[in-house]
Amino acid sequence: MSRWECGSRRYIGTVTATDRPHRPSARPIARAAQELLAPKPVWIPPTPGAFEITTGIVTGTAAALASPLLFKPLMMALGPLGSDPTSFQPTPEEMGDAGWFGPDSVAWRVHADHSLLIAGIAAFTLQALHPMAMAGVAEHSTFSDDFLGRTRRTGEFVQGVVYGSSTEADRLCRMVRKVHERVVGIAPDGRAYSANDPDLLHWVHISEYMAIAAANRRFGVQPMSERELDRYIEEVAVVGIGTGVVDPPRSWLGINDALERHRPNLAVAEYAAAGVAFLDDPPIIPRPAKPVWRALWSGAVACLPPVARQLLRLPEPSTIELARCRAVLRTLGALGDTPPHLAAARLRMGLDPRG
DSSP states (O other), rough: EEEEEEEEEEEEEEEHHHHOOOOOOOOOOHHHHHHSSEEEEEEEOOOOOOHHHHHHHHHHHHEEESSSHHHHHHHHGGGGGGGGGGGGOOGGHHHHHHTTTTTHHHHHHHSSHHHHHHHHHHHHHHHHTSSSHHHHHHHSSOTTHHHHHHHHHHHHHHHHHHHHHHHHHHHHHHHHHHHTTEEEETTSOOOEEEEOHHHHHHHHHHHHHHHHHHHHHOOOOOOHHHHHHHHHHHHHHHHHHHOOOSSSSOSSSHHHHHHHHHHGOOOOOOHHHHHHHOOOOOOOOSSGHHHHHHHHHHHHHHHHHHHHHHTTOOOOHHHHHHHHHHHHHHHHHOOSOOHHHHHHHHHHTSSSOOO
């Protein structure tokens, strides 16, 4: 049973396709096509089962005991995704500035969790399903040549707007808008695209935060409740506005409605197929680290909404695969310190940087 509040409306029960208006059709179409395009039920990211949770607890405890043996190989595999803590030291002018969110926000808790690593992979996979968005990535970025670098830069933005001062968050959003001005071109199907197109900005925004929410629900140490899902989407709307998104969703029901709006435009075009194939087996990952990546990739697939997995023909990962992903994340949690962005934000607020 789900309970949703959106504006002045309240939803009690599971929201299904019949609870929302069908997409209008400009002309009669075959019944099979109508059924295919009929609105999907609202997707609520699942939380883990008992076996996954138990595996995480056992693995986290074992990793803490075996940290000298595990630390070096894990950091060799995933170290490039890290950041230099010294680059996040607050200036005197920023002291006391809570930024756009602050310690009491859901976002501060969610973005401190190691599930964010899974979210980044899932977000790119979901974004790739929009041919215009993927054309911009394929033709203007170094995704395959500098995968870890691009991932790190994306992470710097996602964490910077949540934990940075108000000035820093605004600066990061302005920088993204500036970079987007250069991302224009003609997609393989002949359509023009622009990264600052309102439709593409909207898609990238909902993909990013749908993936983060799903990863937190499935793999987070303290998963968001359904009510907190609403609050989180409401909080991160400010980031969407900062990057130029018009009318970003303000609730989990709203983000599902946004997915429905974009669904007719989604497709597995050639760029998307190449991007997902890269993620399925990245050539840059050293052979000894392949099992770690396979576990992370399985977790990312589990965080995709059903419509995305159907388009990509990706089966839902097994319980064993999800347990392996959880084990990797718990190991990282046992070995890692407070994320540097969060530590700097706590210091700026006069709090203990270690939490």
